[in-house]
Structures are given as structure tokens and as C-alpha cells.
Amino acid sequence: MRADARKNYNRLLAVARDVVTEHGGDASLRDIARRAGVGFTTLLRHFPTREGLFEALLRTDLDALTQRAGELETSNPPDEALVSWFREMVAFVQSYGGVVALMASAHEDPDSPLYATCAAVHSAGARLLLRAQTEGTARADMDGGDLFALVSALGWLVGQPSFAPRANHLSHLITSAILINRSGSDVQKQRAESDR
Known part of the structure; x- marks a missing residue:
């Protein structure tokens, strides 16, 4: 995985941890992408x-x-x-x-x-x-x-x-x-x- 892709992956997981802690299993994937500062397609590329x-x-x-x-x-x-x-x-x-x-x-x-x-x-x-x-x-x-x-x-x-x-x-x-x-x-x- 390229360095920028690894950075996005780690950032998405860190933000997802916070969002899921706040909202549980109903956490919005779009909200996770937005808070991580990446596009929704970037999130889907890592986590389909x-x-x-x-x-x-x-x-x-x-x-x-x-x-x-x-x-x-x-x-x-x-x-x-x-x-x-x-x-x-x-x-x-x-x-x-x-x-x-x-x-x-x-x-x-x-x-x-x-x-x-x-x-x-x-x-x-x-x-x-x-x-x-x-x-x-x-x-x-x-x-x-x-x-x-x-x-x-x-x-x-x-x-x-x-x-x-x-x-x-x-x-x-x-x-x-x-x-x-x-x-x-x-x-x-x-x-x-x-x-x-």
C-alpha cells in the first residue's frame, strides 16, 4: 500500500472509532469519510x-x-x-x-x-x-x-x-x-x- 493510501486507511479507522463510539453500529459512512477529510469513494476503496x-x-x-x-x-x-x-x-x-x-x-x-x-x-x-x-x-x-x-x-x-x-x-x-x-x-x- 502506498504511503498516502496507508495514511488515509489509518485516518479512516481512527475517525471511524470515534464515530462508532458516538453513534454505534448505525454510524454513517459518509460522516466518517467527511470527518476523515477524504472522499466517500476513498472510504469505499478501503472498505467496500x-x-x-x-x-x-x-x-x-x-x-x-x-x-x-x-x-x-x-x-x-x-x-x-x-x-x-x-x-x-x-x-x-x-x-x-x-x-x-x-x-x-x-x-x-x-x-x-x-x-x-x-x-x-x-x-x-x-x-x-x-x-x-x-x-x-x-x-x-x-x-x-x-x-x-x-x-x-x-x-x-x-x-x-x-x-x-x-x-x-x-x-x-x-x-x-x-x-x-x-x-x-x-x-x-x-x-x-x-x-x-
């Missing part, structure tokens, strides 16, 4: 379909979340790593209202361009969960699929205006249900962090 743009946008962020899971896995105790990653995933899902369905369907469709990316982030979360289960700090009766479902559901829920003010509280409730054998001071510390 709305789904193609969302897939590129999601892939970038999901790859970063997969990498983040690896960092947490090597630098934090299992329960803290799991909770941190869970919260970051919920924030991601919440910030892209309306595209959760795309991510969820890609996770089940091997022909989707997002399948490998979704499978990687799913696997990263499952590894964090298994690590915490092995340490005895996460309940043993759940798996990576359950974790992925909880992230998706909570991310969607706190993206709704009536639940948004309760996002930290709801996240604390869910992570408290996932984790076991935590001392009272650990629970208080987690609650204080979620209230920030």
Missing part, C-alpha cells in the same frame, strides 16, 4: 462494505485485547489478571454499541474475516480464566464460552442509558460471582477500584 469497516475496526481492538491478556497473564496474579481483562473487554464491547452482534456471529462463523481474531481473544480470556481456576480463585463450573457470554451481555447492558450509571457496580457483581476464595480486603479493594 460497512461490515468490512467494522471488521477492520474490531480486528485492531480485539488484537490489542488479546495482547493485553498476555501481558496481564505474565504480570498479575491470576484473579487480578482475569478481572482487569474482563473489565477492559466490557469497556470495549460497551464502546462499540451495535456491533456486538457482529462480533458474536463472527465467533461462530469460520468463514467470517473476524473469526480468527474473535477466536484469539476468546482463547486469551479462557486462558486467564483457567489460570485463575487452577489457582483456586475462580469458579470451576464455567468455561471460556461462559466468560465471553458474560462480557458480551454486560457490555451490551451497560451500553444502555438506564444501566450506564451502574456499570461499575454491575461489573463488580459479575466479577465477584466469577471469583471465589477472596478475602474481605481483596473484595473491598476490587470494589474501590471499580468505583473510580
Whole structure:
């Protein structure tokens, strides 16, 4: 890709991130092109379909979340790593209202361009969960699929205006249900962090 084309591509993704955060899955492609300072045909040259743009946008962020899971896995105790990653995933899902369905369907469709990316982030979360289960700090009766479902559901829920003010509280409730054998001071510390 030529340098100017790469610049336009990166600019379109950066602007799309902002517009989709503001307007969700109904974001206007024309608005994205206008804000990026390029013509609509330039946007279509890079992203021929709305789904193609969302897939590129999601892939970038999901790859970063997969990498983040690896960092947490090597630098934090299992329960803290799991909770941190869970919260970051919920924030991601919440910030892209309306595209959760795309991510969820890609996770089940091997022909989707997002399948490998979704499978990687799913696997990263499952590894964090298994690590915490092995340490005895996460309940043993759940798996990576359950974790992925909880992230998706909570991310969607706190993206709704009536639940948004309760996002930290709801996240604390869910992570408290996932984790076991935590001392009272650990629970208080987690609650204080979620209230920030």
C-alpha cells in the first residue's frame, strides 16, 4: 500500500472509532469519510462494505485485547489478571454499541474475516480464566464460552442509558460471582477500584 493510501486507511479507522463510539453500529459512512477529510469513494476503496469497516475496526481492538491478556497473564496474579481483562473487554464491547452482534456471529462463523481474531481473544480470556481456576480463585463450573457470554451481555447492558450509571457496580457483581476464595480486603479493594 502506498504511503498516502496507508495514511488515509489509518485516518479512516481512527475517525471511524470515534464515530462508532458516538453513534454505534448505525454510524454513517459518509460522516466518517467527511470527518476523515477524504472522499466517500476513498472510504469505499478501503472498505467496500460497512461490515468490512467494522471488521477492520474490531480486528485492531480485539488484537490489542488479546495482547493485553498476555501481558496481564505474565504480570498479575491470576484473579487480578482475569478481572482487569474482563473489565477492559466490557469497556470495549460497551464502546462499540451495535456491533456486538457482529462480533458474536463472527465467533461462530469460520468463514467470517473476524473469526480468527474473535477466536484469539476468546482463547486469551479462557486462558486467564483457567489460570485463575487452577489457582483456586475462580469458579470451576464455567468455561471460556461462559466468560465471553458474560462480557458480551454486560457490555451490551451497560451500553444502555438506564444501566450506564451502574456499570461499575454491575461489573463488580459479575466479577465477584466469577471469583471465589477472596478475602474481605481483596473484595473491598476490587470494589474501590471499580468505583473510580
